[in-house]
Amino acid sequence: MLSLNPHTKSNEQQIVLHVDMDSFFASVEVREKPELAGLPVVVGADPKRGKGRGVVCTCSYEAREYGIHSAMPVSQAYKLCPDAAFLPVNIRLYVQVSDNVMEIMKGFAGKFQQYSIDEAFLVPGPDIKSFEEAALCALRIKDEIKRQERITCSVGVGPNKLIAKIASKFQKPDGLTIVRPENVQDFVFPLDVSKIPGIGQKTTEALKLMGITRVEELANCDIQRLTERFGKMGLWLKQAAHGLDFSEIKESEGAVKSISRSSTFKENTNDPVKIAGYLELLAESVHKSLVKHQFLYKVVTIRVRYDDFSTYTRSKTIPVWTSDIFVIKRTAMQLLSEFIGRQKIRLVGVGVSRLRERDARQTLITDFT
Template structure:
């Protein structure tokens, strides 16, 4: 696993992670069909012998060696590598894996923001005090994704979302790149401007016509000149080029889940203490459900042991409900697998597949 560690030390700033699954659709397909490992795999529409009209959704890193990439016409991908394994998009499978991965990542976060089916930002809890500890924490995250879901992810760590996002793509696949605050400019200045999120092909072309191709050149460009070309966006891209990003890690406004996690003061395998803590978390989740007028169908339990290994278990109930008893009973059932053995460090409970009480539905009250 490649690791780029840029002068990690105990200096702390706002530590932000960006986790990005590697070639997500293709990796899930290879997980499901191990015989495809090491082969060029292309997920997208039917190439129809080179006459297909669709595009590539994603492809394995073996396929990328032939020049294939996402959004490429499927006919062109076929011409580049006719012997590649072409598979149709199975969005239900990818969505199911995504839910599990995101729930796993949430267990490592005090703040969490999913930004797509295969990537998310997270801020660790106060127990992670510096960037050196953050690097070790990221290795645990990567290990859990690999062990539980059979795919790899790349993680970037930086003082803000911008740097974490760029860093996660720096050493793909299966990479870990840590950029501490004092190394931000050293890290981003040599990069092409296209590496800055939000600078697309057209913007890069305009910057190129201005003699700007590297981030350092953009960072040093007169803001008035940039504003004349891009309006309000001019100031924004200059800030980004200087590594400045004030965006917070937070859930999107549309609530997809409600969850609570708690870390024990001391690792414990005491079933009474564990059940008591779980009950408090459940009541907090239930209060949030009632406050927001939500019903749910899926309950997910998260446990983390003293060695930081983390597991999630979920169960979907047959009806939409907001019943506290349903959460408690299901949570205890899920917890039973983990009681009586190793000591727990953290426990969490969440509900997903939410819908508003006022949405049209047929609700059976007996359970």
């Protein structure tokens, strides 16, 4: 299941990756507040010393050791661990980090589907033809997210979305689990039925009343018995228990709002040449994505994070719609000049927004702006 078999012939098989950020909101908060590293962190409503009325949005793995979990009343979480750091939800920050993470993943994807703010499915590009190569691709994704955003993720690799999603949660946090087609039943059969995405608490309890608690028991259950109890869902339960999933990767709907790239220096620096060099490489990566998706942009934005983790953004609106890489570089450098020489910089980023699809009639105009 987890070993790499060099004899696996998977060039004709679908390979799906599911990338799931680890305790996403809490991880971002710890990144912004390093003094919280290793401590129980709870993101959600104010507990008001045990009298708060909201719920826990997410919590760190340290907090989970006290029995705290998502959707738990925050008053109960306070009683379980009154010394935890209780933080309010900063959704704007999480969305920005999510956008950055999704852009990283898209760079490795042939097909991409964002599933939520902190998880996504992808089919790797055509150069990935085996599960061995997919494992290396998953490691590169993990490394790139950790390098650029300083948070971790867990990745599941499987022959379909269902197995990849189950696998991504198998070795959290910071895990990587590979499940090849020939090992699917060995992987899923020992699991509790609640581990199958889509089987909630009510269905789990209903199956338990039927004497079914493990996936293998569900797989061996008579289909007629399942359909009598669950209707059409009975067939899906039977298929899922056998690790079957025929759903496709659906490209995320809705217009792309922005394209951005960022990079964290290995060592904080105030060297203007080094900083400018990084910014130029990031601009080229942004432009490559623009060309791939045939977008024009109207706004250029940079992001700067100093060594004390204070973070600033600056934007400039361009007079005309364009796809010109030199406009990105020139504008980014102009915006960056404000921050050079003040103190050491930890991270720089550049992005474009106000996007629209290129019109063929605009090609000559935009390419030479």
